[in-house]
Amino acid sequence: xxxxxxxxxxxxxxxxxxxxxxxxxxxxxxxxxxxxxxxxxxxxxxxxxxxxxxxxxxxxxxxxxxxxxxxxxxxxxxxxxxxxxxxxxxxxxxxxxxxxxxxxxxxxxxxxxxxxxxxxxxxxxxxxxxxxxxxxxxxxxxxxxxxxxxxxxxxxxxxxxxxxxxxxxxxxxxxxxxxxxxxxxxxxxxxxxxxxxxxxxxxxxxxxxxxxxxxxxxxxxxxxxxxxxxxxxxxxxxxxxxxxxxxxxxxxxxxxxxxxxxxxxxxxxxxxxxxxxxxxxxxxxxxxxxxxxxxxxxxxxxxxxxxxxxxxxxxxxxxxxxxxxxxxxxxxxxxxxxxxxxxxxxxxxxxxxxxxxxxxxxxxxxxxxxxxxxxxxxxxxxxxxxxxxxxxxxxxxxxx
Numbered sequence: 167x168x169x170x171x172x173x174x175x176x177x178x179x180x181x182x183x184x185x186x187x188x189x190x191x192x193x194x195x196x197x198x199x200x201x202x203x204x205x206x207x208x209x210x211x212x213x214x215x216x217x218x219x220x221x222x223x224x225x226x227x228x229x230x231x232x233x234x235x236x237x238x239x240x241x242x243x244x245x246x247x248x249x250x251x252x253x254x255x256x257x258x259x260x261x262x263x264x265x266x267x268x269x270x271x272x273x274x275x276x277x278x279x280x281x282x283x284x285x286x287x288x289x290x291x292x293x294x295x296x297x298x299x300x301x302x303x304x305x306x307x308x309x310x311x312x313x314x315x316x317x318x319x320x321x322x323x324x325x326x327x328x329x330x331x332x333x334x335x336x337x338x339x340x341x342x343x344x345x346x347x348x349x350x351x352x353x354x355x356x357x358x359x360x361x362x363x364x365x366x367x368x369x370x371x372x373x374x375x376x377x378x379x380x381x382x383x384x385x386x387x388x389x390x391x392x393x394x395x396x397x398x399x400x401x402x403x404x405x406x407x408x409x410x411x412x413x414x415x416x417x418x419x420x421x422x423x424x425x426x427x428x429x430x431x432x433x434x435x436x437x438x439x440x441x442x443x444x445x446x447x448x449x450x451x452x453x454x455x456x457x458x459x460x461x462x463x464x465x466x467x468x469x470x471x472x473x474x475x476x477x478x479x480x481x482x483x484x485x486x487x488x489x490x491x492x493x494x495x496x497x498x499x500x501x502x503x504x505x506x507x508x509x510x511x512x513x514x515x516x517x518x519x520x521x522x523x524x525x526x527x528x529x530x531x532x533x534x535x536x537x538x539x540x541x542x543x544x545x546x547x548x549x550x551x552x553x554x555x556x557x558x559x560x561x562x563x564x565x566x
Contacts, residue, residue, distance in 0.1 A: 206304045206360040212318050214362045216260045218291035221310040222246075222251035222281075222354060230502055233309040233355030235364065237293070238556035240286025241395075243367060243387060246272045246279040247536030251501020255281060259288075260316050271394030272483065275402045275457060276382050276498040277369055277536065279354075280394035287368030287422055291356060294363030296342055296383035299323050305344060307368060323344025324378070341380040342366045348379045350534060357381045403459040404539075406485040407432060409449065415439040415470070416446055425488070430480040432467065461487065485495075490538035492545050493519075493566050497538035500526050503556070504535030519566040521555065528561070529554040 169429040170316040195497075197434065222244050224230040227249030242257060249255050249269050265288075267281040306320045325343035344357065348368065357366040366381025393400060406425020409416035416438040421428045438446055446452045459465065461484025468477050487499045494514020497505030504527035510516050527535060530544035531551050545551055545566070554563050 205267070206306075206320075207252060208306055208318065208320055211306065211358060211360070211362045212308065215291065215356075215358055216308055216316055217289040219308045219316060219356065220257040220259055220265075220288070220339055221315045222248055223256045224502065225254040225256075231310055231313050231351050232353045233351065233368070235356040236288035236290045237391075238282075238290050239288050240283045242267060242281040242283055242288070243272075243354070244279050244281060245367075245369070246274065247502070247534060248354055249279050249281065250536070257281070257283065258315065269383065271396065271398050271400075273390050273394065273400040273439050274537075276390065277385055278367065278382065278387060278390055278394070280391070285519065287561050292320040292363045293388065294359055294361065294365045296326075296365045296381075296385060299326060299342065299359065299365060301325060305346065305365065306343075306358050307346060307348060307352060307355055307369070308358070309348070309355035311349035311351040313351060317348070317351070319347050328355045337555055339382065341369065342383055344379040346379050348530065350529070352379075353534060387423075401461040402485040403456040403461055403463065404485040404488045405452075405456055405480065406483065406488070409438060409452065411448055412437055416449065416452060418469075424478050426483045430478045432469065432470070432480070435471070436469040436476075438467065439470060441465060442467075456482075461485065475560070485537070485539060487537075488539060490542045492542045495521055497541055498528065499538060502536075503528055505538035515566050519553070519564040521553075521564060521566070522557070525555045525557050527553060 184371050208338045210261050212335035218235050220234045220236060220242055222232045222234045228236050230248050230252070231244055232248035234242040237243050250272065255267045255269065257267055265283050265285065269284045270282040272279045291542060301323050302319065303323045305323060306318060308316060308318055311317050322345050323342060324345040342357070342365070352368050355368045356364040356550055357368060359365045365384050367387060369380050402426070405427050407427040408419045408423035410419055418432060418434050418436045418438065420434050421432055439447060441452060441455055442459065444455055446455065458484060461482055464479055464481050466477055467480050468475065490497045490505065491565050493516045494511040495507050495516035496509035507521055507525045510523060527541050529535060530541060530553055533544065535541050551566055552563055554561060
């Protein structure tokens with residue numbers, strides 16, 4: 167569905183291969199224990215796949231650096247948060263050749279963006295299947311960590327179909343969880359299997375973990391491509407309420423002030439029974455439904471209030487555009503960041519940390535943030551956090 171969006175990992179690792187020779191002495195001869203499996207030849211795979219990987223630099227001060235990979239001779243797939251709002255996007259391959267590109271289509275639900283390359287002639291990557299992966303399978307990533315281009319990192323698949331739901335409004339992709347050392351700059355890059363095929367797109371790392379990363383399955387990319395190629399900017403709907411199961415449906419516990427639900431007159435204590443004509447019984451029903459609706463669309467919500475059926479029309483918001491209040495600061499969406507500070511409450515955590523109006527939030531605990539809701543998710547429940555800000559084009563880090 168169409169919706170316009172208005173905004174918008176440090177070192178190359180050396181792979182040690184332990185052959186594990188078993189030595190035994192019998193009748194004066196040395197025998198080798200048979201190998202159960204051959205290790206991946208990452209040297210060969212790097213030589214094969216590095217030409218398909220592009221380093222991405224989005225114009226800004228300071229510039230945003232990341233990774234992408236070619237899927238055709240003039241198309242590159244990368245992370246949405248790297249390129250949204252950028253006036254210019256520049257790509258560089260392993261030989262140093264440079265291309266200019268423009269953003270063609272984006273998906274806020276998966277943080278994917280498709281770039282159209284001017285005067286392409288790129289080397290496209292081979293796309294595989296994440297469904298063929300197993301926990302423990304070897305994988306590798308080639309990326310641009312901290313600007314150190316075409317660096318190889320290796321690891322294994324840690325979990326499949328990992329659903330991250332830190333809040334009702336967070337990402338709802340079934341990620342491939344990876345045990346692999348990644349850093350800022352790897353976002354948007356490819357994850358390769360031992361055949362040199364792309365099986366996932368790097369989405370980010372765990373804010374409180376070491377070597378825990380997440381990839382968007384390649385099947386999600388393939389499902390998105392038709393829409394992205396038409397220039398569609400896919401958004402995710404924001405309703406603005408929290409609810410829990412009850413006998414009559416979902417019981418509204420609270421409503422976010424000034425949210426679409428609030429403006430439509432939905433109240434705490436209302437029981438939701440249907441949204442956009444679809445029955446909702448669990449929170450999963452509601453989040454799955456909203457994930458497939460765009461911001462800006464008007465839907466009907468049927469609810470039970472004081473024993474009577476009430477139907478209200480709600481103009482859904484865009485999840486990435488919603489204002490957020492966290493730690494005493496109010497954030498509104500801002501291209502290429504987690505939001506711009508538009509208000510700071512006196513004596514709040516934000517004021518004590520030195521945050522002022524006009525600051526933009528870039529990272530929380532080292533993880534890039536691309537919407538105010540992501541800043542809220544990263545800070546909620548955390549006793550302290552390192553927040554990277556941009557103030558008058560100068561980067562600074564504060565503790566909140």
